[in-house]
Amino acid sequence: MKPRSLVLVTVDCLRADHVGFLGYSRPVTPFLDSLAAESFVVPNAIVGGVPTYYSFPAILASRYPLAMGRDLVGLVPDEVSLPSYLKQSGYMTASFVAANPYVSRKFGYGQAFDTFCDFLDQEMAAEATFYSKQSRTFRAVLNRSIERLSRNLGPVGTLYDELYFRYCQLAGPSVQSLDSLRPFPSADAIVDRALEWVGSVCPSPFFLWLHLMDPHAPYYPAEEALRAIGATAVSPSRARYLNSYWNRRDLGSNRLRSLRDAVIELYDGSIRWVDMQMARLVDTLKGLQVWDQSALVFTADHGEEFLEHGARFHGPWTMKEELIRVPLLVRVPGVFGREVSKKPFSHLDLAPTLLHALDLAVPREFQGRSDWGEWNRREGWERPAVVESTECINPDQPEDRLASRVLCIRDSRYKLILRFGCGQEQLFDLHSDPSEMAPLPADIEKPVRRRLLEYARRHIEGAQRIDSRKHRLRARSRELRIVLSKSAPAD
Numbered sequence: 001m002k003p004r005s006l007v008l009v010t011v012d013c014l015r016a017d018h019v020g021f022l023g024y025s026r027p028v029t030p031f032l033d034s035l036a037a038e039s040f041v042v043p044n045a046i047v048g049g050v051p052t053y054y055s056f057p058a059i060l061a062s063r064y065p066l067a068m069g070r071d072l073v074g075l076v077p078d079e080v081s082l083p084s085y086l087k088q089s090g091y092m093t094a095s096f097v098a099a100n101p102y103v104s105r106k107f108g109y110g111q112a113f114d115t116f117c118d119f120l121d122q123e124m125a126a127e128a129t130f131y132s133k134q135s136r137t138f139r140a141v142l143n144r145s146i147e148r149l150s151r152n153l154g155p156v157g158t159l160y161d162e163l164y165f166r167y168c169q170l171a172g173p174s175v176q177s178l179d180s181l182r183p184f185p186s187a188d189a190i191v192d193r194a195l196e197w198v199g200s201v202c203p204s205p206f207f208l209w210l211h212l213m214d215p216h217a218p219y220y221p222a223e224e225a226l227r228a229i230g231a232t233a234v235s236p237s238r239a240r241y242l243n244s245y246w247n248r249r250d251l252g253s254n255r256l257r258s259l260r261d262a263v264i265e266l267y268d269g270s271i272r273w274v275d276m277q278m279a280r281l282v283d284t285l286k287g288l289q290v291w292d293q294s295a296l297v298f299t300a301d302h303g304e305e306f307l308e309h310g311a312r313f314h315g316p317w318t319m320k321e322e323l324i325r326v327p328l329l330v331r332v333p334g335v336f337g338r339e340v341s342k343k344p345f346s347h348l349d350l351a352p353t354l355l356h357a358l359d360l361a362v363p364r365e366f367q368g369r370s371d372w373g374e375w376n377r378r379e380g381w382e383r384p385a386v387v388e389s390t391e392c393i394n395p396d397q398p399e400d401r402l403a404s405r406v407l408c409i410r411d412s413r414y415k416l417i418l419r420f421g422c423g424q425e426q427l428f429d430l431h432s433d434p435s436e437m438a439p440l441p442a443d444i445e446k447p448v449r450r451r452l453l454e455y456a457r458r459h460i461e462g463a464q465r466i467d468s469r470k471h472r473l474r475a476r477s478r479e480l481r482i483v484l485s486k487s488a489p490a491d
């Protein structure tokens with residue numbers, strides 16, 4: 001029997017090596033681990049782009065993020081996507097996104113959903129905006145100016161940085177709980193709203209997409225989740241200190257490293273909270289008697305770095321495994337799941353594979369292809385995964401979107417990273433160097449380098465054949481309409 005409904009859960013910043021079903025030793029995902037036993041588990045799922053704003057076009061519309069040009073971010077107006085296609089096929093559609101502005105109406109994500117809630121209009125935990133509030137005050141601006149000047153003062157400047165940081169910690173508002181510090185709605189709030197919606201539409205077939213932000217920095221997990229992973233008790237002010245310290249730009253890796261484990265413990269606690277809410281989601285779907293007719297997909301938009309290569313968070317251009325490899329679990333009722341091939345599976349192929357599982361045709365606009373047959377036959381596939389990005393860190397600014405391209409070609413063993421801005425080309429052998437500590441010298445593995453470069457060339461040429469002028473114009477006018485509607489005076 002083919003599933004009648006589809007639930008897609010995406011988690012921000014969740015790396016593949018931090019879930020139990022892909023080998024993580026800390027007990028952060030006991031529920032998902034049990035679900036994995038009856039699911040297809042993809043050990044090497046690779047995103048289509050990094051970070052959020054380059055990842056979702058591949059997940060939702062099976063399209064490379066830069067295929068229509070760098071200036072076009074998100075889904076284009078009326079783009080054929082998983083939700084639009086399912087809606088057209090008679091599904092009720094809804095999305096609940098935990099206040100990530102890059103997955104909002106401005107970037108086209110509201111289209112095709114009967115119900116779309118991005119939680120951006122809600123006043124989130126006031127104290128959680130501690131950093132941004134601080135950064136806007138006159139005193140903060142003055143202090144930052146002094147800080148910049150003090151950089152030229154050698155040890156005195158370093159001392160000033162340290163004193164200023166400690167002063168900010170003492171001067172910040174007192175905090176009562178970890179919950180009050182969190183700048184995003186947590187997974188329980190998103191799941192609550194989603195379940196309310198499912199209750200209102202079942203037994204009609206539905207497509208439900210949830211995007212959870214819990215493991216996104218700053219890391220403020222629910223205390224219950226921290227206890228569940230056996231973490232050291234952490235007070236709200238300590239958690240704020242850890243996050244502030246981790247966010248410092250004036251410290252080198254060595255000093256940051258001293259608190260790395262404590263920060264990762266907070267990150268892991270957030271993952272456990274996601275797992276607990278996934279258990280509640282599935283439990284309620286069972287209660288509503290829709291679980292036996294629903295497929296469920298669990299994945300992430302990209303991972304997170306914890307100084308493995310000197311960086312933190314999820315800056316777009318490093319393309320390291322901790323950023324591009326994500327968990328992917330697909331549970332389809334009546335199908336006995338298993339671990340699929342270890343070949344890299346691109347998110348680009350996810351939507352076609354899911355449509356195949358739902359017994360629906362794949363729209364010709366999709367750039368990916370279905371691997372549903374290969375999954376069921378336990379076969380592999382030969383094409384590498386391609387990851388696209390640019391060095392843009394603020395797509396809200398149209399001029400920033402034109403930052404230099406970064407391209408990654410990842411096959412089962414090798415990974416080629418091309419940074420077009422500085423002309424850098426790096427080839428890694430993931431078998432002999434799984435941590436990607438040293439790119440291969442230019443005269444080693446020349447045939448591999450040539451093969452992956454050729455693949456990159458064909459990929460870029462393919463993108464140039466897409467005529468995106470019409471889409472570009474419509475996408476720009478959509479953004480302008482949204483900006484203008486926000487700046488219009490209230491009646």
Ligand SMILES: [Zn+2]
Nearest residue numbers: 012013052301
């Ligand atoms: Zn993200």
